[in-house]
Amino acid sequence: ETLRAQGDLAGARKLQEETLAIRRRLLGSEHLHTATSMSNLASTLQDQGDLVKARKMLEEALAIQRRVLGPEHHHTLASMSSLANIVADQGDLAGARKLQEGVIAICRRVQGPEHPDTLASIGNLTNTSLAQGDLAGARTLYEEMLAIKRRVLGPEHPDTLTSINNL
Numbered sequence: 805e806t807l808r809a810q811g812d813l814a815g816a817r818k819l820q821e822e823t824l825a826i827r828r829r830l831l832g833s834e835h836l837h838t839a840t841s842m843s844n845l846a847s848t849l850q851d852q853g854d855l856v857k858a859r860k861m862l863e864e865a866l867a868i869q870r871r872v873l874g875p876e877h878h879h880t881l882a883s884m885s886s887l888a889n890i891v892a893d894q895g896d897l898a899g900a901r902k903l904q905e906g907v908i909a910i911c912r913r914v915q916g917p918e919h920p921d922t923l924a925s926i927g928n929l930t931n932t933s934l935a936q937g938d939l940a941g942a943r944t945l946y947e948e949m950l951a952i953k954r955r956v957l958g959p960e961h962p963d964t965l966t967s968i969n970n971l
Contacts, residue, residue, distance in 0.1 A: 805844070813852050820845040836879075839868040843883055850890055859890045876914045878921065881907050885928060897936050904929040918956050923949055930970075946971040 808816035824841040831838055842865035849858035866887060869880040884907045892900035908929060911922040926949050933942035950971055953964040 808848055808851065813848055817845065817848045817852065820848055834868055834872060836868070836872055839865040839872070842868075843886065846886070846890070850893065855890055855894050859887065859894065862887050862890060876910050878915075881910060881921065881925075885925060888928065888932075892932060892935070897932055901929065901932050901936070904932060918952050923952060943971070 805816070807813075807819065820841060824838065824845055827835065827838045827841050842861050846858045846862035846865065849855075849861060862883060866880065866883040869877065869883055873880050884903055888900040888903035888907070891903060904925060908922065908925045911919060911925050915921055926945055930942050930945040930949070933939075933945060946967060950964070950967040953961065953967050957964050
């Protein structure tokens, strides 16, 4: 992750591919550490603009997480959110929206409507709504987030102020 953060995507990718190959050999294709390596590599591939490979890699990791952890685990939800970002980057905003709505529904049910992951998921859907030109839908989502942040964080918290600005 350090190489990736420093912008050495080729170096990061090389090491991530090596790690994934070793984990597949030693731990097997269904191990969570293998799925983690796949997710990390998918992020680097996305940063490099290789969205087709990134999506395929992340879809494989997500399938493992769903089988091993279940569909409501926070790692599974994080991968669903990441996949939605890749799908959106590929121009499939309707596909991204469907994934994001699924994440929000699970987050609301499992983690609660005020959980930071729920709010982050709503924020992702808001961005997709804006990209689709659904200004009324985006406004409704921003208003929902703002009401929660005012109640939970207070009216002067930086996250609350960001939501006010976005609205």
